[in-house]
Amino acid sequence: MNAQAGDAVTVSLRPATSADLDAILALEEETFLSDAWSREQMEAELASAHTSYVAVTDDVEGVVGYGGVLAPSGSEDADIQTIAVAPSFRRAGLGRAVMAELIGAARLAGARRVFLEVREDNPAAHALYADLGFVDIGIRPHYYQPDDVDAIVMRLEFEDASASAVGPVGAS
Template sequence: MTDAESFALRRATIDDLDQVVALERVIFENDAWPESLWRSELESEHTFYLVVTRADAPAELLGYAGLLSLPGATDGDVQTIGLAEAARGYGLGRELIRLLHLEAQRRGVRDMFLDVRVDNPVAQSLYRSFGYEQIGVRKGYYQPDNVDALVMKAAI
């Protein structure tokens, strides 16, 4: 794969569950979400998930991102974002965040929140480019690694 056109983004469905869980375990190893949590996220009417696939292999998942927004709420959360190594460096993280923000705006969200590992400067830089600012720290949030999370907020 040589460019962003090698990829496609689409809305996630429950049929993506097995691949999302498998990819999550590769990307996040120690602090991967369990299948039961992923199932509830993909089935919830309050979430919006996207997946990244190869354009020439639409059944092969290479990434995902999700939004949580409750009815009538003006705040939302980036639940997670993850990309396989093969899908990094093509601007897909930026595109996923952009699309989550568009959906959030469609739902009436004005402020977005997220948590990011303190040891992930690449993600922090991406989020800052969208106007996210640190508003707090969750000590030992990522377990079992005992890594702190930066709590970030952006007006959208």
């Protein structure tokens, strides 16, 4: 199934749970061939009280995207941990929707700024983050291993600490 413009694709965003672990790991391994997170790492992320993860699901394919943010309550800093969308569902706005949820979760946790790293060889993701208001603040040489690719460090600053209108999935 392809999620190109005009296709009738039914997707939804919801909080990710430990029941999504296998599907998230499959997408993680498909997306990040050389540096995918381990089962233990992802399991810990999904279980942490300091992270918020969302899953993008399709009626046919199941989990077709996910993302997570580390946003400890009371901290002014949050960090986008990971985000991925299945190749056949890219360019349909799902990455932007996931990022909006993660940014909303960071704001609700009281963050004043959100950081992320993006591979220097991923101009599409870099452009999305810049379009969302993130600015480049540095380079981490040789960050992504074993590919030896630099990371561009980006930051989004909130003008105030109040919660935005965009909240995390499942927030009331």
